[in-house]
Amino acid sequence: MGHNRECAVLFLALMMAISAGASIIVSVPGTVEAADAGDPSIMTIDSVGDVGERSSIAIDSKGYVHICYYDYDNGDLIWATNVSDSWTKWIIDSEGDVGYNPSVAIDSQDNVHISYYDATNMDLDYATNVGGSWSRWVVDSDEDVGVDSAIAIDSQDNVHISYWDYTNETLRYVTNSGGQWSINIIDSEVAVGDHSAIAIDSKDGIHISYYDAENMHLRYANNTSGTWQKFIVDTEGDTGYDSSIAIDSKDGIHISYCDATNGDLLYATNSAGSWKLYIIDDMVEVGNHSSIAIDSLDQFHISYYSYEEGVLCYFTNSGGEPSYWVIDSEGDVGGDSAIAVDRSDGVHISYYDDTNGDLKYATFSSVGVPSLGPPIGLTATPGLGQVQLDWTAPANDGGSPVNHYVVYQNGTAVTTVTETTVVIDGLTNGVSYDFAVAANNSMGEGPASGTVSATPGAMPSPEITLPSAPEQFNATPGSGEVQLSWSEPVSTGGASITGYVLYWSLNPHADFNSIPVQGTSFLHTGLQGGETYFYYVTAQNQVGEGEPSGQIDVTMVDEAMLPSEPTNLTASVDGEDIKLTWDEPSDDGGSPVIEYTIYRGNDSTNLTQVATVTDTTFVDTNAGEGGDHYYQVTAKNANGLGQASSKVTASVGGTTGSSIPLEYVAVAGVGGAAVVGAAALLLRNKRRAQ
Secondary structure (H helix, E strand, O other): OOOOEEOEOOOOOHHHHHHOOOOOOEOOOOOEOHHHOOOOEEEEEEOOOOEEEEEEEEEOOOOOEEEEEEEOOOOEEEEEEOOOOOOEEEEEEOOOOEEEEEEEEEOOOOOEEEEEEEOOOOEEEEEEOOOOOOEEEEEEOOOOEEEEEEEEEOOOOOEEEEEEEOOOOEEEEEEOOOOOOEEEEEEOOOOEEEEEEEEEOOOOOEEEEEEEOOOOEEEEEEOOOOOOEEEEEEOOOOEEEEEEEEEOOOOOEEEEEEEOOOOEEEEEEOOOOOOEEEEEEOOOOEEEEEEEEEOOOOOEEEEEEEOOOOEEEEEEOHHHOOEEEEEEOOOOEEEEEEEEEOOOOEEEEEEEEOOOOEEEEEEEEOOOOOOEOOOEEEEEEEEOOEEEEEEEOOOOEOOOOOOEEEEEEOOEEEEEEOOOEEEEOOOOOOOOEEEEEEEEEOOEEEEEOOOEEEOOOOOOOOOOOOOOOOEEEEEEEEOOOEEEEEEOOOOOOOOOOOEEEEEEEOEOOEOOEEEEEOOOEEEEOOOOOOOEEEEEEEEEOOOOEEEEOOOEEEEOOOHHHOOOOOEEEEEEEEOOEEEEEEEOOOOOOOOOOOEEEEEEEOOOOOOEEEEEEOOOEEEEOOOOEOOOEEEEEEEEEOOEEEEEOOOEEEOEOOOEEEOOOHHHOOOOOOOOOOOOOOOOOOOOOOOOOO
């Protein structure tokens, strides 16, 4: 394949120049201090032992961050996330030496999918929390396979994984898009397939970049024509190592990779119809462990490691001109970086701190494409049949002036205004209303402000104080989970309770994590057998967070003593009611089942307890119309709550459906049995990865 390598980086007219076939020669800008890169926020996510190598990062639809990475000391696969608005981490697999070089992806329902290498058994493994709890499989156990895997999810939430067959030195690809795992050999030429990366286009076509170790070339394959086609993208020197691939909104391909011969960071794209190659950074020995992402304007963002300087670097063409930053230079940092861009074009990077053996994380607004922020300081002043709302304009207008604001009442847009104040009329006195405001500019609507509550009334509102502590706080242990419940505080502070904050820790005196909760119950999942967990809970009203409850502790019981999951859970709609039926667990844990707990939620990841029954049926008379309702059931014996059933969905006036638990999906054609297990299995006998 013929091509020319243009030297240096892109500028404002990059895409136009490429289209015209122009040769671009631009000098690399000098290093800029980290504070100029959108004022990055840098934090250490995990500092327990030697952790954080070969991290992978993904952002869900709500903007929460998911990072999977390797625990070098213990040989474990770890997942860290801020979905509870504070960082928590879980050991996903600890059976043997596992988790090296993991890759993470998020599906349309915000479920997490991870591919990774089991060095003990030399297998390709896969883990997911679809269904509400973690399950694991051996996907390929044919000799030594699974090194350098990469995972992607298509529009139908099917899983696609590229990986290296170390034994035969070939590129492999596996998918469950046909209902069961199907393994394909994509490239079997001598010593190909190492350091692969995978991406999926708008038509669910699969694209893979990878390294040809025999010829030291960058290769690329796709199946967009219905059959797999292979291409050699770069042949100059030893190139293609540590490639990363991303696809823009027009299905153009973008690849970052390392030129090991010259120690350069390179970039290849076919966005103009033919492959063009660029040297992004040739200042020092750079380009190792690069990662690329594309933002909403089809601009690219690359994180990478400077081997010579030991710093985390970042390059982008957003904002119309090439920009280069050193993001972190505290010690030897930046190895094994991974980058993702959220829906507001915020940049997120996970990376390894080699000096301290830590996992670090940096985030900042996209350079040149600042994101529209939320309105600030929203207040609600109740009156007679009305509430006055006041706020301040966003601190960042996203590069385009705010043209109006959208006002939300109880989650529904009720009006738009151009000023930063509005009076909402026609309200019922004595009824509490929740309000939020979002700004809008030429790029669209930004994130909403925080929610405030107000109750209109004829009489002046009494002084509102913080609520007292929630009452009757108790916990019931289960299979890798704890069911927590409490009652409302005696004093609400003169205002409605807007929510609760549940705190938990393995240390009764420190390191408590917080989880926001709506309602007076919460199922805490992914817990470790034999450990003792400590909890307390607080209530919130419009003033703030009130007094904490008393602290309680729960010691997890042996799962063998708990019931297995109820089976054959079904839901049927009868008028305005939803009827659930299920079968008894196949294993009662050595003690008779005494009751069943039913959980319901408006999404599959946030279910709360609604009832307990002694029979294997339940009629929900309070589901209400509109939207899907998700249900799940657990059995309880004298020892605690057992494993949760699969989820089912139903909607009043709508349809019913079921979510088949992935634990029961057959793994076919891989020469090995599926591995099924709960999250956070802590087995201590580990072997260091080689």
